[in-house]
Amino acid sequence: MGNYRTKLSRAGIKEVAMNAGKRSRSNPEGAASRANIKRPRRGEVNFLPNYPLGETKDTLETMRLEMVEQFKRTSIERDTVLIHQLMQRTFALRREEIVNSGPPIAELKDRWPGLFSEAQLYTEFHRITNQNLPHSFYAALDKYTPLLLKLYKKKKTGSFAEKMEEVIMAYNVQDKNNITAARTTALAGLPLYLKEDSSEVFKTCKDELEATQEGAVALVAVVDEAEVPAGVPFETHHVSIVLEDQVVMSHRSWTDSLVILFGLIYALHLSYPEKLSGFFEFIQVVLLNLDDGRKQLKPKLQSLRNELE
Known part of the structure:
Protein backbone atom coordinates (compact mmCIF):
# COMPACT_ATOMS: atom_id res chain seq x y z
CA MET A 1 0.00 0.00 0.00
CA GLY A 2 2.89 2.37 0.75
CA ASN A 3 4.25 1.89 -2.76
CA TYR A 4 0.76 2.34 -4.21
CA ARG A 5 0.25 5.62 -2.32
CA THR A 6 3.65 6.83 -3.49
CA LYS A 7 2.61 6.23 -7.09
CA LEU A 8 -0.69 8.04 -6.51
CA SER A 9 1.17 10.98 -4.97
CA ARG A 10 3.55 11.22 -7.91
CA ALA A 11 0.56 11.07 -10.25
CA GLY A 12 -0.82 14.19 -8.58
CA ILE A 13 -3.74 12.75 -6.61
CA LYS A 14 -4.28 15.53 -4.05
CA GLU A 15 -5.78 13.40 -1.28
CA VAL A 16 -2.52 11.45 -1.16
CA ALA A 17 -0.02 14.14 -2.20
CA MET A 18 -1.03 16.52 0.63
CA ASN A 19 0.35 14.05 3.20
CA ALA A 20 3.51 13.26 1.23
CA GLY A 21 6.92 14.62 2.16
CA LYS A 22 6.78 13.45 5.78
CA ARG A 23 9.92 12.42 7.62
CA SER A 24 11.62 9.32 6.22
CA ARG A 25 15.08 7.91 5.56
CA SER A 26 15.26 9.84 2.31
CA ASN A 27 13.73 12.96 3.90
CA PRO A 28 15.08 13.20 7.49
CA GLU A 29 14.24 16.91 7.77
CA GLY A 30 10.56 16.47 6.98
CA ALA A 31 7.71 16.75 9.45
CA ALA A 32 6.97 13.79 11.69
CA SER A 33 5.11 11.06 9.79
CA ARG A 34 2.07 11.36 12.06
CA ALA A 35 2.08 15.16 12.37
CA ASN A 36 -0.77 17.24 10.94
CA ILE A 37 -2.18 14.44 8.82
CA LYS A 38 -5.12 15.52 6.64
CA ARG A 39 -7.72 12.84 6.08
CA PRO A 40 -11.41 12.58 5.19
CA ARG A 41 -13.77 12.51 8.13
CA ARG A 42 -17.47 12.06 8.77
CA GLY A 43 -18.55 10.54 5.48
CA GLU A 44 -16.78 13.01 3.21
CA VAL A 45 -16.82 11.20 -0.13
CA ASN A 46 -15.37 14.18 -2.04
CA PHE A 47 -12.75 15.26 0.45
CA LEU A 48 -10.04 16.86 -1.71
CA PRO A 49 -10.70 16.50 -5.45
CA ASN A 50 -8.25 17.43 -8.21
CA TYR A 51 -8.82 20.51 -10.35
CA PRO A 52 -11.28 20.05 -13.23
CA LEU A 53 -9.72 18.95 -16.51
CA GLY A 54 -8.14 21.88 -18.30
CA GLU A 55 -8.24 24.20 -15.28
CA THR A 56 -5.34 25.62 -13.26
CA ASN A 130 -23.52 13.15 -1.77
CA GLN A 131 -26.51 13.80 0.52
CA ASN A 132 -29.37 16.29 0.49
CA LEU A 133 -28.86 17.69 3.98
CA PRO A 134 -32.28 19.17 4.90
CA HIS A 135 -34.23 16.31 3.28
CA SER A 136 -32.18 13.57 4.96
CA PHE A 137 -32.09 15.38 8.30
CA TYR A 138 -35.82 16.00 8.63
CA ALA A 139 -36.83 12.62 7.23
CA ALA A 140 -34.75 10.86 9.91
CA LEU A 141 -35.69 13.33 12.66
CA ASP A 142 -39.42 12.85 12.02
CA LYS A 143 -38.87 9.09 12.12
CA TYR A 144 -37.07 9.15 15.48
CA THR A 145 -38.86 12.04 17.23
CA PRO A 146 -41.72 9.94 18.73
CA LEU A 147 -39.20 7.37 20.00
CA LEU A 148 -36.93 10.05 21.45
CA LEU A 149 -39.82 11.72 23.28
CA LYS A 150 -40.82 8.37 24.81
CA LEU A 151 -37.25 7.85 26.03
CA TYR A 152 -37.16 11.35 27.50
CA LYS A 153 -40.36 10.72 29.46
CA LYS A 154 -38.81 7.58 30.95
CA LYS A 155 -35.76 9.51 32.16
CA LYS A 156 -36.43 9.54 35.91
CA THR A 157 -32.94 9.27 37.40
CA GLY A 158 -29.57 10.89 36.89
CA SER A 159 -28.18 14.40 37.18
CA PHE A 160 -30.12 15.64 34.13
CA ALA A 161 -33.45 13.98 34.98
CA GLU A 162 -34.94 17.11 36.56
CA LYS A 163 -34.04 19.27 33.57
CA MET A 164 -35.43 16.64 31.23
CA GLU A 165 -38.72 16.65 33.13
CA GLU A 166 -38.92 20.44 32.66
CA VAL A 167 -38.36 20.00 28.92
CA ILE A 168 -41.18 17.44 28.69
CA MET A 169 -43.51 19.66 30.73
CA ALA A 170 -42.77 22.56 28.39
CA TYR A 171 -43.55 20.36 25.40
CA ASN A 172 -46.82 19.12 26.93
CA VAL A 173 -48.34 22.61 26.80
CA GLN A 174 -47.47 23.03 23.11
CA ASP A 175 -49.83 22.29 20.26
CA LYS A 176 -49.44 18.57 19.59
CA ASN A 177 -50.20 19.16 15.90
CA ASN A 178 -47.18 21.44 15.65
CA ILE A 179 -44.44 19.28 14.13
CA THR A 180 -41.86 22.02 14.76
CA ALA A 181 -42.49 21.88 18.53
CA ALA A 182 -41.92 18.12 18.56
CA ARG A 183 -38.74 18.43 16.50
CA THR A 184 -37.39 21.19 18.73
CA THR A 185 -38.10 19.17 21.86
CA ALA A 186 -36.40 16.07 20.44
CA LEU A 187 -33.27 18.06 19.57
CA ALA A 188 -33.18 20.21 22.73
CA GLY A 189 -33.60 17.17 24.98
CA LEU A 190 -30.91 15.11 23.25
CA PRO A 191 -27.92 16.73 25.03
CA LEU A 192 -29.63 16.10 28.39
CA TYR A 193 -30.19 12.46 27.50
CA LEU A 194 -26.54 12.15 26.51
CA LYS A 195 -25.47 14.00 29.68
CA GLU A 196 -23.88 16.86 27.79
CA ASP A 197 -23.88 20.57 28.59
CA SER A 198 -25.37 22.57 25.72
CA SER A 199 -25.27 25.97 27.43
CA GLU A 200 -22.17 27.17 25.57
CA VAL A 201 -23.61 26.32 22.15
CA PHE A 202 -27.40 26.74 22.41
CA LYS A 203 -28.09 30.20 23.82
CA THR A 204 -31.05 32.56 24.05
CA CYS A 205 -31.28 36.33 24.47
CA LYS A 206 -33.90 39.09 24.33
CA ASP A 207 -31.81 41.68 22.53
CA GLU A 208 -30.60 41.29 18.95
CA LEU A 209 -27.33 42.98 19.92
CA GLU A 210 -26.63 40.17 22.38
CA ALA A 211 -26.72 37.70 19.50
CA THR A 212 -23.19 38.78 18.60
CA GLN A 213 -21.86 37.46 21.91
CA GLU A 214 -18.64 35.50 21.80
CA GLY A 215 -18.64 31.86 20.93
CA ALA A 216 -16.49 29.58 18.82
CA VAL A 217 -19.65 27.75 17.67
CA ALA A 218 -23.10 28.81 18.82
CA LEU A 219 -26.79 29.16 17.98
CA VAL A 220 -28.19 32.31 19.60
CA ALA A 221 -31.99 32.49 19.54
CA VAL A 222 -33.56 35.94 19.97
CA VAL A 223 -36.77 35.40 21.96
CA ASP A 224 -39.15 37.00 24.44
CA GLU A 225 -38.32 35.94 27.98
CA ALA A 226 -41.76 34.39 28.47
CA GLU A 227 -41.25 32.24 25.37
CA VAL A 228 -38.34 30.16 26.68
CA PRO A 229 -39.92 27.41 28.80
CA ALA A 230 -37.22 25.10 30.14
CA GLY A 231 -34.80 26.88 27.83
CA VAL A 232 -36.38 25.30 24.73
CA PRO A 233 -36.73 27.94 21.95
CA PHE A 234 -40.15 26.97 20.60
CA GLU A 235 -40.83 30.51 19.33
CA THR A 236 -38.01 32.71 18.04
CA HIS A 237 -37.77 36.10 16.36
CA HIS A 238 -34.67 34.86 14.59
CA VAL A 239 -31.64 32.70 15.31
CA SER A 240 -28.04 33.83 14.77
CA ILE A 241 -25.39 31.29 13.79
CA VAL A 242 -22.08 32.25 15.38
CA LEU A 243 -18.64 31.01 14.33
CA GLU A 244 -15.39 32.38 15.75
CA ASP A 245 -17.15 35.20 17.63
CA GLN A 246 -19.11 36.56 14.67
CA VAL A 247 -22.59 36.04 13.24
CA VAL A 248 -22.17 34.37 9.86
CA MET A 249 -25.80 33.51 9.02
CA SER A 250 -29.27 33.76 10.53
CA HIS A 251 -32.67 32.10 10.15
CA ARG A 252 -36.18 32.36 11.53
CA SER A 253 -36.37 28.73 12.73
CA TRP A 254 -34.19 27.19 15.45
CA THR A 255 -34.24 23.71 13.90
CA ASP A 256 -33.39 25.06 10.44
CA SER A 257 -30.53 27.03 12.01
CA LEU A 258 -29.19 23.83 13.53
CA VAL A 259 -29.24 22.17 10.11
CA ILE A 260 -27.34 25.15 8.67
CA LEU A 261 -24.78 24.98 11.50
CA PHE A 262 -24.19 21.29 10.81
CA GLY A 263 -23.74 22.05 7.11
CA LEU A 264 -21.21 24.78 7.92
CA ILE A 265 -19.20 22.37 10.06
CA TYR A 266 -18.80 20.11 7.04
CA ALA A 267 -18.30 22.82 4.42
CA LEU A 268 -15.67 24.63 6.51
CA HIS A 269 -14.05 21.41 7.80
CA LEU A 270 -14.58 22.34 11.46
CA SER A 271 -14.49 20.14 14.54
CA TYR A 272 -17.59 19.50 16.61
CA PRO A 273 -17.92 21.59 19.80
CA GLU A 274 -16.19 19.50 22.46
CA LYS A 275 -19.01 19.63 25.00
CA LEU A 276 -21.61 18.62 22.41
CA SER A 277 -19.58 16.09 20.44
CA GLY A 278 -22.07 13.29 21.19
CA PHE A 279 -25.00 15.43 20.03
CA PHE A 280 -23.40 16.20 16.67
CA GLU A 281 -22.16 12.63 16.24
CA PHE A 282 -25.77 11.48 16.73
CA ILE A 283 -26.82 13.73 13.85
CA GLN A 284 -23.90 12.47 11.78
CA VAL A 285 -24.20 8.73 12.34
CA VAL A 286 -27.83 8.10 13.32
CA LEU A 287 -29.82 10.80 11.52
CA LEU A 288 -27.68 11.19 8.39
CA ASN A 289 -25.99 7.78 8.39
CA LEU A 290 -22.62 9.38 7.67
CA ASP A 291 -20.43 6.69 9.16
CA ASP A 292 -16.82 7.84 9.40
CA GLY A 293 -15.46 4.28 9.49
CA ARG A 294 -15.31 3.70 13.24
CA LYS A 295 -16.17 0.16 14.27
CA GLN A 296 -18.01 1.25 17.39
CA LEU A 297 -19.67 4.40 18.69
CA LYS A 298 -19.16 5.82 22.15
CA PRO A 299 -21.09 3.66 24.65
CA LYS A 300 -23.79 6.26 25.36
CA LEU A 301 -24.40 6.82 21.64
CA GLN A 302 -24.41 3.12 20.86
CA SER A 303 -26.89 2.55 23.69
CA LEU A 304 -29.20 5.27 22.33
CA ARG A 305 -28.87 3.90 18.81
CA ASN A 306 -29.88 0.45 20.05
CA GLU A 307 -32.91 1.94 21.86
CA LEU A 308 -34.08 3.53 18.61
CA GLU A 309 -33.74 0.42 16.44
Missing part, protein backbone atom coordinates in the same frame (compact mmCIF):
# COMPACT_ATOMS: atom_id res chain seq x y z
CA LYS A 57 -5.15 27.50 -10.01
CA ASP A 58 -5.03 30.79 -11.92
CA THR A 59 -8.10 30.07 -14.06
CA LEU A 60 -10.07 28.93 -11.01
CA GLU A 61 -9.00 32.05 -9.13
CA THR A 62 -10.42 34.15 -11.97
CA MET A 63 -13.73 32.28 -11.58
CA ARG A 64 -13.66 32.87 -7.83
CA LEU A 65 -13.27 36.62 -8.33
CA GLU A 66 -16.16 36.60 -10.80
CA MET A 67 -18.31 34.79 -8.24
CA VAL A 68 -17.39 37.30 -5.50
CA GLU A 69 -18.44 40.15 -7.80
CA GLN A 70 -21.85 38.50 -8.18
CA PHE A 71 -22.33 38.50 -4.41
CA LYS A 72 -21.56 42.22 -4.26
CA ARG A 73 -24.77 42.82 -6.18
CA THR A 74 -28.22 42.87 -4.63
CA SER A 75 -30.04 39.55 -4.37
CA ILE A 76 -32.33 40.55 -7.25
CA GLU A 77 -29.44 41.45 -9.56
CA ARG A 78 -27.40 38.29 -8.93
CA ASP A 79 -27.18 35.63 -11.61
CA THR A 80 -27.94 32.56 -9.49
CA VAL A 81 -27.32 30.14 -12.36
CA LEU A 82 -23.87 31.61 -12.98
CA ILE A 83 -23.09 31.55 -9.25
CA HIS A 84 -23.99 27.86 -9.09
CA GLN A 85 -21.80 27.07 -12.08
CA LEU A 86 -18.85 29.00 -10.64
CA MET A 87 -19.23 27.37 -7.22
CA GLN A 88 -19.32 23.96 -8.87
CA ARG A 89 -16.28 24.66 -11.02
CA THR A 90 -14.19 26.09 -8.15
CA PHE A 91 -15.03 23.31 -5.66
CA ALA A 92 -11.53 21.76 -5.85
CA LEU A 93 -9.79 25.10 -5.24
CA ARG A 94 -12.09 25.86 -2.31
CA ARG A 95 -11.52 22.49 -0.65
CA GLU A 96 -7.77 22.83 -1.13
CA GLU A 97 -7.80 26.15 0.73
CA ILE A 98 -10.10 24.99 3.52
CA VAL A 99 -8.49 21.61 4.19
CA ASN A 100 -4.83 22.54 3.75
CA SER A 101 -4.79 26.06 5.19
CA GLY A 102 -7.81 26.24 7.52
CA PRO A 103 -8.22 30.04 7.08
CA PRO A 104 -10.20 32.13 9.61
CA ILE A 105 -13.96 32.38 9.12
CA ALA A 106 -13.72 36.12 8.36
CA GLU A 107 -11.33 35.40 5.49
CA LEU A 108 -13.56 32.62 4.15
CA LYS A 109 -16.56 34.95 4.15
CA ASP A 110 -14.65 37.39 1.96
CA ARG A 111 -13.19 34.79 -0.39
CA TRP A 112 -16.13 32.37 -0.60
CA PRO A 113 -19.37 34.23 0.22
CA GLY A 114 -21.37 31.47 -1.47
CA LEU A 115 -20.66 29.15 1.45
CA PHE A 116 -22.71 31.49 3.65
CA SER A 117 -25.74 31.38 1.39
CA GLU A 118 -28.24 28.73 2.49
CA ALA A 119 -28.89 27.30 -0.98
CA GLN A 120 -25.20 27.15 -1.91
CA LEU A 121 -24.29 25.71 1.50
CA TYR A 122 -26.68 22.79 1.01
CA THR A 123 -25.27 22.27 -2.50
CA GLU A 124 -21.74 22.25 -1.06
CA PHE A 125 -22.79 19.65 1.53
CA HIS A 126 -24.11 17.51 -1.33
CA ARG A 127 -20.79 17.84 -3.17
CA ILE A 128 -18.90 16.67 -0.09
CA THR A 129 -21.17 13.88 1.16
Whole structure:
Protein backbone atom coordinates (compact mmCIF):
# COMPACT_ATOMS: atom_id res chain seq x y z
CA MET A 1 0.00 0.00 0.00
CA GLY A 2 2.89 2.37 0.75
CA ASN A 3 4.25 1.89 -2.76
CA TYR A 4 0.76 2.34 -4.21
CA ARG A 5 0.25 5.62 -2.32
CA THR A 6 3.65 6.83 -3.49
CA LYS A 7 2.61 6.23 -7.09
CA LEU A 8 -0.69 8.04 -6.51
CA SER A 9 1.17 10.98 -4.97
CA ARG A 10 3.55 11.22 -7.91
CA ALA A 11 0.56 11.07 -10.25
CA GLY A 12 -0.82 14.19 -8.58
CA ILE A 13 -3.74 12.75 -6.61
CA LYS A 14 -4.28 15.53 -4.05
CA GLU A 15 -5.78 13.40 -1.28
CA VAL A 16 -2.52 11.45 -1.16
CA ALA A 17 -0.02 14.14 -2.20
CA MET A 18 -1.03 16.52 0.63
CA ASN A 19 0.35 14.05 3.20
CA ALA A 20 3.51 13.26 1.23
CA GLY A 21 6.92 14.62 2.16
CA LYS A 22 6.78 13.45 5.78
CA ARG A 23 9.92 12.42 7.62
CA SER A 24 11.62 9.32 6.22
CA ARG A 25 15.08 7.91 5.56
CA SER A 26 15.26 9.84 2.31
CA ASN A 27 13.73 12.96 3.90
CA PRO A 28 15.08 13.20 7.49
CA GLU A 29 14.24 16.91 7.77
CA GLY A 30 10.56 16.47 6.98
CA ALA A 31 7.71 16.75 9.45
CA ALA A 32 6.97 13.79 11.69
CA SER A 33 5.11 11.06 9.79
CA ARG A 34 2.07 11.36 12.06
CA ALA A 35 2.08 15.16 12.37
CA ASN A 36 -0.77 17.24 10.94
CA ILE A 37 -2.18 14.44 8.82
CA LYS A 38 -5.12 15.52 6.64
CA ARG A 39 -7.72 12.84 6.08
CA PRO A 40 -11.41 12.58 5.19
CA ARG A 41 -13.77 12.51 8.13
CA ARG A 42 -17.47 12.06 8.77
CA GLY A 43 -18.55 10.54 5.48
CA GLU A 44 -16.78 13.01 3.21
CA VAL A 45 -16.82 11.20 -0.13
CA ASN A 46 -15.37 14.18 -2.04
CA PHE A 47 -12.75 15.26 0.45
CA LEU A 48 -10.04 16.86 -1.71
CA PRO A 49 -10.70 16.50 -5.45
CA ASN A 50 -8.25 17.43 -8.21
CA TYR A 51 -8.82 20.51 -10.35
CA PRO A 52 -11.28 20.05 -13.23
CA LEU A 53 -9.72 18.95 -16.51
CA GLY A 54 -8.14 21.88 -18.30
CA GLU A 55 -8.24 24.20 -15.28
CA THR A 56 -5.34 25.62 -13.26
CA LYS A 57 -5.15 27.50 -10.01
CA ASP A 58 -5.03 30.79 -11.92
CA THR A 59 -8.10 30.07 -14.06
CA LEU A 60 -10.07 28.93 -11.01
CA GLU A 61 -9.00 32.05 -9.13
CA THR A 62 -10.42 34.15 -11.97
CA MET A 63 -13.73 32.28 -11.58
CA ARG A 64 -13.66 32.87 -7.83
CA LEU A 65 -13.27 36.62 -8.33
CA GLU A 66 -16.16 36.60 -10.80
CA MET A 67 -18.31 34.79 -8.24
CA VAL A 68 -17.39 37.30 -5.50
CA GLU A 69 -18.44 40.15 -7.80
CA GLN A 70 -21.85 38.50 -8.18
CA PHE A 71 -22.33 38.50 -4.41
CA LYS A 72 -21.56 42.22 -4.26
CA ARG A 73 -24.77 42.82 -6.18
CA THR A 74 -28.22 42.87 -4.63
CA SER A 75 -30.04 39.55 -4.37
CA ILE A 76 -32.33 40.55 -7.25
CA GLU A 77 -29.44 41.45 -9.56
CA ARG A 78 -27.40 38.29 -8.93
CA ASP A 79 -27.18 35.63 -11.61
CA THR A 80 -27.94 32.56 -9.49
CA VAL A 81 -27.32 30.14 -12.36
CA LEU A 82 -23.87 31.61 -12.98
CA ILE A 83 -23.09 31.55 -9.25
CA HIS A 84 -23.99 27.86 -9.09
CA GLN A 85 -21.80 27.07 -12.08
CA LEU A 86 -18.85 29.00 -10.64
CA MET A 87 -19.23 27.37 -7.22
CA GLN A 88 -19.32 23.96 -8.87
CA ARG A 89 -16.28 24.66 -11.02
CA THR A 90 -14.19 26.09 -8.15
CA PHE A 91 -15.03 23.31 -5.66
CA ALA A 92 -11.53 21.76 -5.85
CA LEU A 93 -9.79 25.10 -5.24
CA ARG A 94 -12.09 25.86 -2.31
CA ARG A 95 -11.52 22.49 -0.65
CA GLU A 96 -7.77 22.83 -1.13
CA GLU A 97 -7.80 26.15 0.73
CA ILE A 98 -10.10 24.99 3.52
CA VAL A 99 -8.49 21.61 4.19
CA ASN A 100 -4.83 22.54 3.75
CA SER A 101 -4.79 26.06 5.19
CA GLY A 102 -7.81 26.24 7.52
CA PRO A 103 -8.22 30.04 7.08
CA PRO A 104 -10.20 32.13 9.61
CA ILE A 105 -13.96 32.38 9.12
CA ALA A 106 -13.72 36.12 8.36
CA GLU A 107 -11.33 35.40 5.49
CA LEU A 108 -13.56 32.62 4.15
CA LYS A 109 -16.56 34.95 4.15
CA ASP A 110 -14.65 37.39 1.96
CA ARG A 111 -13.19 34.79 -0.39
CA TRP A 112 -16.13 32.37 -0.60
CA PRO A 113 -19.37 34.23 0.22
CA GLY A 114 -21.37 31.47 -1.47
CA LEU A 115 -20.66 29.15 1.45
CA PHE A 116 -22.71 31.49 3.65
CA SER A 117 -25.74 31.38 1.39
CA GLU A 118 -28.24 28.73 2.49
CA ALA A 119 -28.89 27.30 -0.98
CA GLN A 120 -25.20 27.15 -1.91
CA LEU A 121 -24.29 25.71 1.50
CA TYR A 122 -26.68 22.79 1.01
CA THR A 123 -25.27 22.27 -2.50
CA GLU A 124 -21.74 22.25 -1.06
CA PHE A 125 -22.79 19.65 1.53
CA HIS A 126 -24.11 17.51 -1.33
CA ARG A 127 -20.79 17.84 -3.17
CA ILE A 128 -18.90 16.67 -0.09
CA THR A 129 -21.17 13.88 1.16
CA ASN A 130 -23.52 13.15 -1.77
CA GLN A 131 -26.51 13.80 0.52
CA ASN A 132 -29.37 16.29 0.49
CA LEU A 133 -28.86 17.69 3.98
CA PRO A 134 -32.28 19.17 4.90
CA HIS A 135 -34.23 16.31 3.28
CA SER A 136 -32.18 13.57 4.96
CA PHE A 137 -32.09 15.38 8.30
CA TYR A 138 -35.82 16.00 8.63
CA ALA A 139 -36.83 12.62 7.23
CA ALA A 140 -34.75 10.86 9.91
CA LEU A 141 -35.69 13.33 12.66
CA ASP A 142 -39.42 12.85 12.02
CA LYS A 143 -38.87 9.09 12.12
CA TYR A 144 -37.07 9.15 15.48
CA THR A 145 -38.86 12.04 17.23
CA PRO A 146 -41.72 9.94 18.73
CA LEU A 147 -39.20 7.37 20.00
CA LEU A 148 -36.93 10.05 21.45
CA LEU A 149 -39.82 11.72 23.28
CA LYS A 150 -40.82 8.37 24.81
CA LEU A 151 -37.25 7.85 26.03
CA TYR A 152 -37.16 11.35 27.50
CA LYS A 153 -40.36 10.72 29.46
CA LYS A 154 -38.81 7.58 30.95
CA LYS A 155 -35.76 9.51 32.16
CA LYS A 156 -36.43 9.54 35.91
CA THR A 157 -32.94 9.27 37.40
CA GLY A 158 -29.57 10.89 36.89
CA SER A 159 -28.18 14.40 37.18
CA PHE A 160 -30.12 15.64 34.13
CA ALA A 161 -33.45 13.98 34.98
CA GLU A 162 -34.94 17.11 36.56
CA LYS A 163 -34.04 19.27 33.57
CA MET A 164 -35.43 16.64 31.23
CA GLU A 165 -38.72 16.65 33.13
CA GLU A 166 -38.92 20.44 32.66
CA VAL A 167 -38.36 20.00 28.92
CA ILE A 168 -41.18 17.44 28.69
CA MET A 169 -43.51 19.66 30.73
CA ALA A 170 -42.77 22.56 28.39
CA TYR A 171 -43.55 20.36 25.40
CA ASN A 172 -46.82 19.12 26.93
CA VAL A 173 -48.34 22.61 26.80
CA GLN A 174 -47.47 23.03 23.11
CA ASP A 175 -49.83 22.29 20.26
CA LYS A 176 -49.44 18.57 19.59
CA ASN A 177 -50.20 19.16 15.90
CA ASN A 178 -47.18 21.44 15.65
CA ILE A 179 -44.44 19.28 14.13
CA THR A 180 -41.86 22.02 14.76
CA ALA A 181 -42.49 21.88 18.53
CA ALA A 182 -41.92 18.12 18.56
CA ARG A 183 -38.74 18.43 16.50
CA THR A 184 -37.39 21.19 18.73
CA THR A 185 -38.10 19.17 21.86
CA ALA A 186 -36.40 16.07 20.44
CA LEU A 187 -33.27 18.06 19.57
CA ALA A 188 -33.18 20.21 22.73
CA GLY A 189 -33.60 17.17 24.98
CA LEU A 190 -30.91 15.11 23.25
CA PRO A 191 -27.92 16.73 25.03
CA LEU A 192 -29.63 16.10 28.39
CA TYR A 193 -30.19 12.46 27.50
CA LEU A 194 -26.54 12.15 26.51
CA LYS A 195 -25.47 14.00 29.68
CA GLU A 196 -23.88 16.86 27.79
CA ASP A 197 -23.88 20.57 28.59
CA SER A 198 -25.37 22.57 25.72
CA SER A 199 -25.27 25.97 27.43
CA GLU A 200 -22.17 27.17 25.57
CA VAL A 201 -23.61 26.32 22.15
CA PHE A 202 -27.40 26.74 22.41
CA LYS A 203 -28.09 30.20 23.82
CA THR A 204 -31.05 32.56 24.05
CA CYS A 205 -31.28 36.33 24.47
CA LYS A 206 -33.90 39.09 24.33
CA ASP A 207 -31.81 41.68 22.53
CA GLU A 208 -30.60 41.29 18.95
CA LEU A 209 -27.33 42.98 19.92
CA GLU A 210 -26.63 40.17 22.38
CA ALA A 211 -26.72 37.70 19.50
CA THR A 212 -23.19 38.78 18.60
CA GLN A 213 -21.86 37.46 21.91
CA GLU A 214 -18.64 35.50 21.80
CA GLY A 215 -18.64 31.86 20.93
CA ALA A 216 -16.49 29.58 18.82
CA VAL A 217 -19.65 27.75 17.67
CA ALA A 218 -23.10 28.81 18.82
CA LEU A 219 -26.79 29.16 17.98
CA VAL A 220 -28.19 32.31 19.60
CA ALA A 221 -31.99 32.49 19.54
CA VAL A 222 -33.56 35.94 19.97
CA VAL A 223 -36.77 35.40 21.96
CA ASP A 224 -39.15 37.00 24.44
CA GLU A 225 -38.32 35.94 27.98
CA ALA A 226 -41.76 34.39 28.47
CA GLU A 227 -41.25 32.24 25.37
CA VAL A 228 -38.34 30.16 26.68
CA PRO A 229 -39.92 27.41 28.80
CA ALA A 230 -37.22 25.10 30.14
CA GLY A 231 -34.80 26.88 27.83
CA VAL A 232 -36.38 25.30 24.73
CA PRO A 233 -36.73 27.94 21.95
CA PHE A 234 -40.15 26.97 20.60
CA GLU A 235 -40.83 30.51 19.33
CA THR A 236 -38.01 32.71 18.04
CA HIS A 237 -37.77 36.10 16.36
CA HIS A 238 -34.67 34.86 14.59
CA VAL A 239 -31.64 32.70 15.31
CA SER A 240 -28.04 33.83 14.77
CA ILE A 241 -25.39 31.29 13.79
CA VAL A 242 -22.08 32.25 15.38
CA LEU A 243 -18.64 31.01 14.33
CA GLU A 244 -15.39 32.38 15.75
CA ASP A 245 -17.15 35.20 17.63
CA GLN A 246 -19.11 36.56 14.67
CA VAL A 247 -22.59 36.04 13.24
CA VAL A 248 -22.17 34.37 9.86
CA MET A 249 -25.80 33.51 9.02
CA SER A 250 -29.27 33.76 10.53
CA HIS A 251 -32.67 32.10 10.15
CA ARG A 252 -36.18 32.36 11.53
CA SER A 253 -36.37 28.73 12.73
CA TRP A 254 -34.19 27.19 15.45
CA THR A 255 -34.24 23.71 13.90
CA ASP A 256 -33.39 25.06 10.44
CA SER A 257 -30.53 27.03 12.01
CA LEU A 258 -29.19 23.83 13.53
CA VAL A 259 -29.24 22.17 10.11
CA ILE A 260 -27.34 25.15 8.67
CA LEU A 261 -24.78 24.98 11.50
CA PHE A 262 -24.19 21.29 10.81
CA GLY A 263 -23.74 22.05 7.11
CA LEU A 264 -21.21 24.78 7.92
CA ILE A 265 -19.20 22.37 10.06
CA TYR A 266 -18.80 20.11 7.04
CA ALA A 267 -18.30 22.82 4.42
CA LEU A 268 -15.67 24.63 6.51
CA HIS A 269 -14.05 21.41 7.80
CA LEU A 270 -14.58 22.34 11.46
CA SER A 271 -14.49 20.14 14.54
CA TYR A 272 -17.59 19.50 16.61
CA PRO A 273 -17.92 21.59 19.80
CA GLU A 274 -16.19 19.50 22.46
CA LYS A 275 -19.01 19.63 25.00
CA LEU A 276 -21.61 18.62 22.41
CA SER A 277 -19.58 16.09 20.44
CA GLY A 278 -22.07 13.29 21.19
CA PHE A 279 -25.00 15.43 20.03
CA PHE A 280 -23.40 16.20 16.67
CA GLU A 281 -22.16 12.63 16.24
CA PHE A 282 -25.77 11.48 16.73
CA ILE A 283 -26.82 13.73 13.85
CA GLN A 284 -23.90 12.47 11.78
CA VAL A 285 -24.20 8.73 12.34
CA VAL A 286 -27.83 8.10 13.32
CA LEU A 287 -29.82 10.80 11.52
CA LEU A 288 -27.68 11.19 8.39
CA ASN A 289 -25.99 7.78 8.39
CA LEU A 290 -22.62 9.38 7.67
CA ASP A 291 -20.43 6.69 9.16
CA ASP A 292 -16.82 7.84 9.40
CA GLY A 293 -15.46 4.28 9.49
CA ARG A 294 -15.31 3.70 13.24
CA LYS A 295 -16.17 0.16 14.27
CA GLN A 296 -18.01 1.25 17.39
CA LEU A 297 -19.67 4.40 18.69
CA LYS A 298 -19.16 5.82 22.15
CA PRO A 299 -21.09 3.66 24.65
CA LYS A 300 -23.79 6.26 25.36
CA LEU A 301 -24.40 6.82 21.64
CA GLN A 302 -24.41 3.12 20.86
CA SER A 303 -26.89 2.55 23.69
CA LEU A 304 -29.20 5.27 22.33
CA ARG A 305 -28.87 3.90 18.81
CA ASN A 306 -29.88 0.45 20.05
CA GLU A 307 -32.91 1.94 21.86
CA LEU A 308 -34.08 3.53 18.61
CA GLU A 309 -33.74 0.42 16.44
